[in-house]
Amino acid sequence: MTMTSVAIGDADLPAMLSSRDVADIFKRCNLAVYAEARREFFRKVNLNPFKPHSQYVLQLLDWSFQDWFSFDCLVSASGITGDESEDLRVELEYDASRGISPFLAIGEYLHGGQEGDGADERAARDLREVNDTNFASIFWIRDAHTASGRLMVEDLLHGEFYSVFDPRAAARYDGARGGMIVNRIAHSRGMWRSCAIPLYEARRPDSQTAGAEAAKLFRGLGYTPDFVGLVRFFYGRAKDTGLGWEDAVSRRNTSMLDRFLNRVCE
Incomplete structure (x- = not known):
């Protein structure tokens, strides 16, 4: 897992995580959480199953799910830790006072992650501010x-x-x-x-x-x-x-x- 910025190599621009990467990480580490969130999203959207939809619309809905999952969903505990046994126990959280967004969970994981592959303190502050204000x-x-x-x-x-x-x-x-x-x-x-x-x-x-x-x-x-x-x-x-x-x-x-x-x- 890597941290990306809006413009690679430009330290003046804030750090940012791709919502697609966030969703993909959870899909690999805890498929049950990813699948439950995806079912809930499309249930709420209530797409007409009898109406043909263009490939663009279907792709846009997939991007929208990734954004919704990353920013608006909540997961239990601290989210992804890198410990497979711990990560498999993570669940969707419906109590706002107890959960953490997948976006912030991955940001915090990267902040405490591997040397050279994580987020420094400035990048971590960027991600927390995005999480709090989006x-x-x-x-x-x-x-x-x-x-x-x-x-x-x-x-x-x-x-x-x-x-x-x-x-x-x-x-x-x-x-x-x-x-x-x-x-x-x-x-x-x-x-x-x-x-x-x-x-x-x-x-x-x-x-x-x-x-x-x-x-x-x-x-x-x-x-x-x-x-x-x-x-x-x-x-x-x-x-x-x-x-x-x-x-x-x-x-x-x-x-x-x-x-x-x-x-x-x-």
């Missing part, structure tokens, strides 16, 4: 600059504004004054940074009116889903209607989508 939400793009590598976004669910360092997204949306991006961000070394692959992106609608209406709608409804709830919203089936996002849009018979589409898409 969250996923629906963001409205207020501004984007390639030169600075930053996006100015508004959290549509909670009303906060963030300047997020994400050079790839900043280049893709350079000059944009609107659009939606659903992603996970975390604070590390003095700035907010994207720390996952976007769950959903839409460049249209992009007017100021659309952004204001979207913010008013989401916050007015008190809609604050967790990450797996966001995955279900865009790719799974709603608990109340049994419809997926595309089906709901086409039928326009759910109150939230109907109001949103009537206000900003016509």
Whole structure:
């Protein structure tokens, strides 16, 4: 197991662990925990088994599981220790006061790991800060600059504004004054940074009116889903209607989508 950074060899950038690596480590060391978490994730997402899904969507759901498992799940004790007999006794933990995220568990393991292959104290602080501050939400793009590598976004669910360092997204949306991006961000070394692959992106609608209406709608409804709830919203089936996002849009018979589409898409 190795610790990677955002830019290999650049000590000015914070240390970061790939959620894919975290999930793969648990898959090798404790398949039961990995399998239980995967079953729970897809049960909550409630993917329509009778609807064909593109390879891209299936891959995105797999990435989303890895992010959810790494950041939002909890495991018992201190997680992975390197002792096979101890690691096999680790279980998913549902008491937030007792568990530790797989992301932090691997970070702490690497911090106390083998010489030359672990995380030093600075890297360990980076990983702890990412673990403590990361969250996923629906963001409205207020501004984007390639030169600075930053996006100015508004959290549509909670009303906060963030300047997020994400050079790839900043280049893709350079000059944009609107659009939606659903992603996970975390604070590390003095700035907010994207720390996952976007769950959903839409460049249209992009007017100021659309952004204001979207913010008013989401916050007015008190809609604050967790990450797996966001995955279900865009790719799974709603608990109340049994419809997926595309089906709901086409039928326009759910109150939230109907109001949103009537206000900003016509």
